[in-house]
Amino acid sequence: MKKSSKLILFSALVAFTTFSCSSDSDKPGNETGGGVDTGKTKYIITATTGAAGIADYLLTADDISKGSITTTGNGIEQDGSYRYYITAQNNFFSLLYGQGNPGAVTTYNLNAEGKLIKKSNFQAETVHVFTAVNKDILTIKVPRSGAASIAQMYKIDAEKSLITGEAQQDTKKLAGNGERAFFTWATQVGEKVYMPYMSIKGDGVDNFGTKNPDSTWVAVYTYPELKLEKVIKDNRTSYLGGYFTNGLYQDENGDAYGFSGAVATSNSVVTSTKPSAVVKIKKGTTEFDKTYFFNVEEKSGGYKIASSSYISKGKVLLQMYGTPGTNKGAAKLAIADLYNQTFTWVTNAPQIISFTTVERYNLVSEDGSSAIVGINTPEGNWIYTINGTTAVATKGIKVEGGQITAIAKLKY
Structure with missing residues (x-):
C-alpha cells in the first residue's frame, strides 16, 4: 500500500x-x-x-x-x-x-x-499514530507540511469509545532544528508514553526528507496528562521506526529497545551514514544506554531493518529490506536476540515474499515463543508461526481469494 x-x-x-x-x-x-x-x-x-x-x-x-x-x-x-x-x-x-x-x-x-x-x-x-495505553487508546494526528505544525493528541476510553482528554504539541518547536518532528509511533513504557519521531522538512516538495539523517529522538510524555517531560537524543544511528511503523518496544524487564533502519532520505535518496541498529533505554531512566549498541546491519551482512515485532524474552522478528545497504528489495525475515546481540535468518519461510503483516498486524503465540504473521507470496498466502528461539517458520492456514x-x- x-x-x-x-x-x-x-x-x-x-x-x-x-x-x-x-x-x-x-x-x-x-x-x-x-x-x-x-x-x-x-x-x-x-x-x-x-x-x-x-x-x-x-x-x-x-x-x-x-x-x-x-x-x-x-x-x-x-x-x-x-x-x-x-x-x-x-x-x-x-x-x-x-x-x-x-x-x-x-x-x-x-x-x-x-x-x-x-x-x-x-x-x-x-x-497517524495509535497505541494502547492502560485501558485507553492514544491517537495522534500529525501535520506533515504547510502552515499547520500542531500535533493533536486524543486520549480515548477503549471500552466506551469516548474521548477523555486531549493535548497538543508544536512539532516545529519540538524538533528545534528548522524542520518539524513527525511521530513514527508511541509506546507505553512504565507509566509514561515514549514517542519516537523523525525530523522532516515538511516543505511541500520533499516532505519526509531531512537534513538530519543521523540522529535519534524519543519524546517522553507523562500519562494521562500528556505533558512533554524531555527528549531523549542519540547520534549512533537514525530515527526509530518509520512512517506508520512502531520502532520501540518494552521487554519483560521494563527496558525499552528502539529499532532504526537508518534509511533517512533527502529527495528520495538514502542519506543516513550510520548503521541500522538497536538502541536501549534502561528501566527507570530517560537516557539511551551508551553501553548498548546492537549493530544489526553489521551482523546481518549489510541489510537494513524495515520493521520489527517483539516476541518475548528478548527475541524479535525483523523484516529486512532485501537489497543490502538500501531501503529496497523483497522482504527477508530474521530473528534477533536483543540480549545476546545475535542475528539469525528465518528458515522454512517463502523465498519470495510480496508483503507481510510484520509491520503492525500480527500476534504472539499463547506461550510467548513465536510470532504469528501473515505472509503473502506469488504462489499463495498463508499464516506462518515463526519460533523466536529456532528461527524456523511453520506454515499454517492458507487464505484463498x-x-x-x-x-x-x-x-x-
Whole structure:
C-alpha cells in the first residue's frame, strides 16, 4: 500500500458519534461487551481481494495452524479503499481511511457462541499514530507540511469509545532544528508514553526528507496528562521506526529497545551514514544506554531493518529490506536476540515474499515463543508461526481469494 493510504490509522477512535447496529446478534445479552475472557479464542484474519470499493473481508477461524479459508462467500465485507485495525479491551476496531476527511469506524466483538458481531459505528478524524495505553487508546494526528505544525493528541476510553482528554504539541518547536518532528509511533513504557519521531522538512516538495539523517529522538510524555517531560537524543544511528511503523518496544524487564533502519532520505535518496541498529533505554531512566549498541546491519551482512515485532524474552522478528545497504528489495525475515546481540535468518519461510503483516498486524503465540504473521507470496498466502528461539517458520492456514492484511484475536 502507498504510504499516503496509511494515514488513517486509528483515526477512528476519535469517536464523535456512535450508534448501535440493529441486527439480532447485537441485542443486549448476546454479546460479551468487550473485555470478557472465558478462555476461548477466535482468530480474525483480514484479507483484501482488490475489488473496487471493498477494502477487506473479515474472516474468522478457531485454528490457524492448518487448513484453508476463503473470502468467496465468506466473511464480513469492509467497504472503502483501505482499512486499518486495532484490538483493545477485547474489541476489534475496523477503521476506514478517510483520505484526510473523517472516516467510519466499526467496532466488533464476539458473542457467547464466538460469532463476530458489530457492536457500534462512529466517525472520527484521520490520525497517524495509535497505541494502547492502560485501558485507553492514544491517537495522534500529525501535520506533515504547510502552515499547520500542531500535533493533536486524543486520549480515548477503549471500552466506551469516548474521548477523555486531549493535548497538543508544536512539532516545529519540538524538533528545534528548522524542520518539524513527525511521530513514527508511541509506546507505553512504565507509566509514561515514549514517542519516537523523525525530523522532516515538511516543505511541500520533499516532505519526509531531512537534513538530519543521523540522529535519534524519543519524546517522553507523562500519562494521562500528556505533558512533554524531555527528549531523549542519540547520534549512533537514525530515527526509530518509520512512517506508520512502531520502532520501540518494552521487554519483560521494563527496558525499552528502539529499532532504526537508518534509511533517512533527502529527495528520495538514502542519506543516513550510520548503521541500522538497536538502541536501549534502561528501566527507570530517560537516557539511551551508551553501553548498548546492537549493530544489526553489521551482523546481518549489510541489510537494513524495515520493521520489527517483539516476541518475548528478548527475541524479535525483523523484516529486512532485501537489497543490502538500501531501503529496497523483497522482504527477508530474521530473528534477533536483543540480549545476546545475535542475528539469525528465518528458515522454512517463502523465498519470495510480496508483503507481510510484520509491520503492525500480527500476534504472539499463547506461550510467548513465536510470532504469528501473515505472509503473502506469488504462489499463495498463508499464516506462518515463526519460533523466536529456532528461527524456523511453520506454515499454517492458507487464505484463498485475497491477500492477508492483518491477523488478530479476541476472547469469548
